[in-house]
Amino acid sequence: MNGMWPFRRKKTQSDLFQLQQGLFESAYLEFLTHQLLASPYLAQNVLNARFASTEGFSVIFQSAQLPRVLKDFPFLATYLAQLMRPEINLYYLNALALNQSARVERHIDHSIRGYGTELPYPQQVSVLYVNIPAMLGGALMLYDPAENPLTEIQPQTGLWLDFRGDLKHAISPVQSLPEASTPRLSLVCEQYALSPSELESVPEYVLKSTVGFGTFLAVESHET
Secondary structure (H helix, E strand, C coil): CCCCCCCCCCEEECCCEEEECCCCCHHHHHHHHHHHHHCCCCEECCCCCCEEEEEEEEEEEEHHHHHHHHHHCHHHHHHHHHHCCCCCCEEEEEEEEEEEEEEEEEECCCHHHHHCCCCCCCCEEEEEEEECCCCEECCEEEECCCCCEEEEECCCCCCEEEEECCCCEEECCEEECCCCCCCEEEEEEEEECCCHHHHHCCCCEEEECCCCHHHHHHHHHHHC
């Protein structure tokens, strides 16, 4: 199942955000859900305090590092084929899992600012809703450049959202999930078009997770 999967397109569009449905076959989304939830790197989120009670891991990579990403995460091949664009040279990819009571407060996605406060906002942020169980809450609230409410998006499995990278957004608390349900699972990717000098200040490739160092060693030993 590491090969490429087919996808289809259906778009609804505005100046600030775009929704697409039916990009991926359900079999691929189920496969992706299994692989992400089984990842040894999925743990308490590495992101800031605005991501309360969430789990995940992050992969930062420059475009030239795509072969390494596919080596470490071969199940992302079809997803990345849809995501990557020639004008983008840096990607900050977050796997994000929300369970009961998880929430994400209002913020702008600018995760590379730790490498330089002058680095620009992403050109675009893309969200793939990989697995959305029956639940109350968990909607994404998107705000316009003046921070007025723009839209509220009810996530659905397979829905793809693109929005301008300088827009604030939040996720309402997950109020209830069925017992033994899988979490609200998404892939969120910040996409940057950096100048050569800006690109030099950001790692070519780094995997971020709160799991212990032993997990990284175990995975590396298994791969070798």
